Amino acid sequence: MSEKVLEIKNLFKSYGKRKIINDLNMTVFKGDVYGFLGANGEGKITTIRMITSLIRSDSGEILINEKSVIKNRDQAIKNIGAMVESPKFYETLSGYENLKLMAKLIDGTSDTDIDKLLELVGLKDRSKDKFASYSMGMKQRLGIANALLGNPDLIILDEPINGLDPYGMRDINELIVSLAKTSNKTFIISSHLLHEMEGICNRVGILHDGKLCIEGDVKKLVSENNVSNLEELFFDQVGGKNESINY
Incomplete structure (x- = not known):
């Protein structure tokens, strides 16, 4: 069985009366390039900030290499490197x-x-x-x-190719894939560029209504849901017309 680098269990986070994260469960395995996807305002950044211990959850558990970010913060987060925003x-x-x-x-x-x-x-x-x-x-x-x-064992990158031209996107994507293969690193990439994510991620999770509506191997998810690509899978899961990839 693959080694779990990140495991999130029953995570909740609210701001006032608004529930941002609502019973989130998520698993990232060693060596994954994991696409963390969702529309703006769905809580991707809030989740990343909880994983990196920048903010606290209301309840639930976050484990990095089986160490609790909540109960054993220093030991857990030393295994994380992040580029947030x-x-x-x-x-x-x-x-x-x-x-x-x-x-x-x-x-x-x-x-x-x-x-x-x-x-x-x-x-x-x-x-x-x-x-x-x-x-x-x-x-x-x-x-x-x-x-x-x-x-660190786990590297979290928020929108690493946002604002880049096609050459820049290609170069950063190739760098991430190379690092994952040659350095045996695990990546979580938060992005709204679905086509680019399909090209580099082996697994994805789509965040909607505060939880993952689907998670797994990209190719298997596309095949099992009778869609052509990750973009179609995204809209199939969250709703909305397939008119843009800017989510």
Whole structure:
């Protein structure tokens, strides 16, 4: 049986009287590139913030490598690296300097580790250049490198290809797939770009009404639900006309 890197059980979160997450159950296995999908306002970011312990759930359980984020926070979240929303770095520092600054928060990260990460994400030749000079794709690459600091088992990326041109999308997608295969990392990718997610994810979960309406292997889900692709599966599950992929 595959090893569970993330397991969410009966998770709830409300703001006032509004239920955002309503009995969410979710499983991510080692080596997955897992697409966490849902329309705007469905609670993807809220869920990510609970997984990374930025906010607390009302009830339920979140386990990272069988360690509870709620009951054993420090041990659990040391296995997580995340890029939530747009990467935020100091404009006047170089890519290397920014990573070195972030690395001070993580025990055991050497200058050699930083050099290796920059090479891994394709920024070795631009590591000494100021962050302000980076293209959007380069900024995303640095954000991914930052998420990899400390060698976490689980990497969570929120909209990693949002705002990129087709070449940038292709490069970031290829980087994620390569890292998953060569480094045996597990990825959760939150995105509304369904066609792109179908190309890189082996498993997906679609969030709707505060819970996953469907979860599993992409190819099996498409086949079992008699649809042609992930986009059709999405609209089949959440409703709405199949007119746009911007969800």
